[in-house]
Amino acid sequence: xxxxxxxxxxxxxxxxxxxxxxxxxxxxxxxxxxxxxxxxxxxxxxxxxxxxxxxxxxxxxxxxxxxxxxxxxxxxxxxxxxxxxxxxxxxxxxxxxxxxxxxxxxxxxxxxxxxxxxxxxxxxxxxxxxxxxxxxxxxxxxxxxxxxxxxxxxxxxxxxxxxxxxxxxxxxxxxxxxxxxxxxxxxxxxxxxxxxxxxxxxxxxxxxxxxxxxxxxxxxxxxxxxxxxxxxxxxxxxxxxxxxxxxxxxxxxxxxxxxxxxxxxxxxxxxxxxxxxxxxxxxxxxxxxxxxxxxxxxxxxxxxxxxxxxxxxxxx
Amino acid sequence: xxxxxxxxxxxxxxxxxxxxxxxxxxxxxxxxxxxxxxxxxxxxxxxxxxxxxxxxxxxxxxxxxxxxxxxxxxxxxxxxxxxxxxxxxxxxxxxxxxxxxxxxxxxxxxxxxxxxxxxxxxxxxxxxxxxxxxxxxxxxxxxxxxxxxxxxxxxxxxxxxxxxxxxxxxxxxxxxxxxxxxxxxxxxxxxxxxxxxxxxxxxxxxxxxxxxxx
Ligand SMILES: Cc1cc2nc3c(=O)[nH]c(=O)nc-3n(C[C@H](O)[C@H](O)[C@H](O)COP(=O)(O)OP(=O)(O)OC[C@H]3O[C@@H](n4cnc5c(N)ncnc54)[C@H](O)[C@@H]3O)c2cc1C
Ligand code: SF4
Numbered sequence: 332x333x334x335x336x337x338x339x340x341x342x343x344x345x346x347x348x349x350x351x352x353x354x355x356x357x358x359x360x361x362x363x364x365x366x367x368x369x370x371x372x373x374x375x376x377x378x379x380x381x382x383x384x385x386x387x388x389x390x391x392x393x394x395x396x397x398x399x400x401x402x403x404x405x406x407x408x409x410x411x412x413x414x415x416x417x418x419x420x421x422x423x424x425x426x427x428x429x430x431x432x433x434x435x436x437x438x439x440x441x442x443x444x445x446x447x448x449x450x451x452x453x454x455x456x457x458x459x460x461x462x463x464x465x466x467x468x469x470x471x472x473x474x475x476x477x478x479x480x481x482x483x484x485x486x487x488x489x490x491x492x493x494x495x496x497x498x499x500x501x502x503x504x505x506x507x508x509x510x511x512x513x514x515x516x517x518x519x520x521x522x523x524x525x526x527x528x529x530x531x532x533x534x535x536x537x538x539x540x541x542x543x544x545x546x547x548x549x550x551x552x553x554x555x556x557x558x559x560x561x562x563x564x565x566x567x568x569x570x571x572x573x574x575x576x577x578x579x580x581x582x583x584x585x586x587x588x589x590x591x592x593x594x595x596x597x598x599x600x601x602x603x604x605x606x607x608x609x610x611x612x613x614x615x616x617x618x619x620x621x622x623x624x625x626x627x628x629x630x631x632x633x634x635x636x637x638x639x640x641x642x643x644x645x646x647x
Numbered sequence: 648x649x650x651x652x653x654x655x656x657x658x659x660x661x662x663x664x665x666x667x668x669x670x671x672x673x674x675x676x677x678x679x680x681x682x683x684x685x686x687x688x689x690x691x692x693x694x695x696x697x698x699x700x701x702x703x704x705x706x707x708x709x710x711x712x713x714x715x716x717x718x719x720x721x722x723x724x725x726x727x728x729x730x731x732x733x734x735x736x737x738x739x740x741x742x743x744x745x746x747x748x749x750x751x752x753x754x755x756x757x758x759x760x761x762x763x764x765x766x767x768x769x770x771x772x773x774x775x776x777x778x779x780x781x782x783x784x785x786x787x788x789x790x791x792x793x794x795x796x797x798x799x800x801x802x803x804x805x806x807x808x809x810x811x812x813x814x815x816x817x818x819x820x821x822x823x824x825x826x827x828x829x830x831x832x833x834x835x836x837x838x839x840x841x842x843x844x845x846x847x848x849x850x851x852x853x854x855x856x857x858x859x860x861x
Contacts, residue, residue: 332714333693334689334690334691334710334711334712335688335689335711335712336692336711337692337694337711337757339760339845341764359755359758361753361754362753362755362758363750363753363754364751366714366754366755367734367735367753370734376825377689378854379711379755381757381758383758399791406816407808410811410814411811411812411814412811416814416822417821417822418820420821423821424816426818427815427816427818429737429813430799430838431735431806431837431838432748432805432808432815432835432837433735433738433741433748433749433750433801433838434735434750434753434802436747436748436749437749437753437754444719448825456783565833566834566837567816567833567837568837568838608768611813
């Protein structure tokens with residue numbers, strides 16, 4: 332690990348300002364993704380700003396009847412929250428399908444959304460990787476790409492966004508709230524938060540330098556049956572090959588987001604018009620522009636069949 | 648008699664002599680990393696942190712890079728907590744901090760100002776075993792024993808999590824009563840890998856403690 336200086340921020344504005352001041356600063360929340368990557372020297376911040384003392388760890392009801400979830404709320408606490416379990420069960424289910432009990436106790440809402448890809452070549456610093464070192468090439472394209480993405484990918488990068496929570500947040504139309512170093516606040520719909528790789532796969536999201544996530548808000552509950560189904564190589568404690576998060580209404584309409592297939596939680600609103608026609612019709616819309624590799628084309632079929640099973644469960 | 652300090656020095660000498668040099672020479676990647684380290688040297692930053700470990704207040708001056716795991720093992724000589732993968736994937740380093748189990752390898756010591764840390768040494772001692780430690784012995788919940796401190800810290804916390812009503816991936820009804828069934832125990836313990844495969848005996852040990860408590 333490269334040496335770094337360290338400070339504990341006291342207010343969100345102070346944290347953002349500190350991040351803008353230092354050349355190579357990073358926020359640290361749970362640390363479960365950042366420290367992993369720092370040990371491998373994939374991330375090499377010269378300064379860490381500990382945001383754990385910012386009192387952004389509460390969940391409050393919004394005037395619209397939704398929820399405002401502090402950026403520092405731990406994944407365990409979010410999943411176990413009474414209102415989340417009752418009105419946003421998809422979020423509880425997605426969170427509980429991710430990582431392990433120990434990790435969820437540390438992992439935060441913002442950190443989870445910002446976790447980086449699990450592409451094995453991104454992790455292997457002996458391999459070319461446009462995301463890790465821009466312009467070096469992509470070892471995954473033409474390599475062992477079973478775990479990688481098939482939609483939203485580019486010639487520069489086919490990595491997936493690995494978050495389970497993000498899939499639920501996308502289906503539930505969550506909004507990210509931030510504060511910038513100059514104190515200005517803004518909101519970013521989660522749909523627009525993650526960037527597609529294009530030819531700059533190292534630019535992963537809409538945040539500006541020093542911009543701090545303060546909360547994520549959920550609109551008022553939409554009702555319906557909430558199902559999260561994660562398919563992976565072992566029954567627990569593994570990243571998704573694919574996952575399906577769905578909210579299905581009694582009349583058969585609903586929403587679907589897919590994990591493990593794209594550089595962001597993958598949702599195509601237009602495809603949801605076909606919910607009543609079944610999984611094939613929806614999957615055709617979700618994967619319209621898919622460009623799978625030989626190793627990962629199975630994900631297209633797996634996602635459609637899993638969606639079929641989820642729809643049957645939701646309507647049953 | 649050799650104190651823990653002497654032991655640490657002799658082990659380090661041994662590692663340098665027998666292993667580390669050879670590895671560096673044989674692995675170009677590591678050798679390069681060494682070279683880039685020299686060209687882009689950053690001075691280590693020291694910081695002080697105070698926390699409570701097993702009921703005792705401790706104050707340390709650490710390199711900011713020191714993980715909680717390394718602080719416990721290398722600075723406080725609490726070597727019960729084990730280093731397995733050092734990347735949050737195996738659970739051997741599990742300790743209980745402020746009532747929650749965490750991987751001590753993926754958190755920095757300096758991030759724990761004021762925390763209360765409980766390690767395997769704090770749960771119980773050979774002459775005064777914690778019920779979970781006794782149950783692991785009784786049910787043969789281990790073979791080589793390397794993952795065991797992490798398994799036991801996790802196991803104690805898991806039963807508390809079930810009691811607190813925190814759902815899991817296998818919980819069927821999110822608003823129903825939570826019981827320490829073997830399905831629940833297995834899912835919740837998935838963050839602790841056991842290379843010897845003592846899993847079924849670990850589940851038995853936990854079920855016994857859960858039953859005794861219920
Ligand atoms: C073995 C293992 C298995 C895992 N399995 C899964 C899985 O199955 N599913 C899954 O979804 N996840 C999984 N994870 C990933 C885990 O969910 C993430 O590591 C965790 O959610 C990251 O949260 P954190 O708070 O620890 O983030 P940190 O590591 O603290 O931070 C991550 C990034 O977010 C930035 N950041 C943090 N907070 C803010 C903020 N408020 N504003 C702006 N930037 C911020 C940091 O600078 C850093 O770049 C796994 C992790 C491990 C180690
Ligand atoms: S897919 Fe993306 S992250 Fe993986 S090696 Fe290629 S550029 Fe890097």
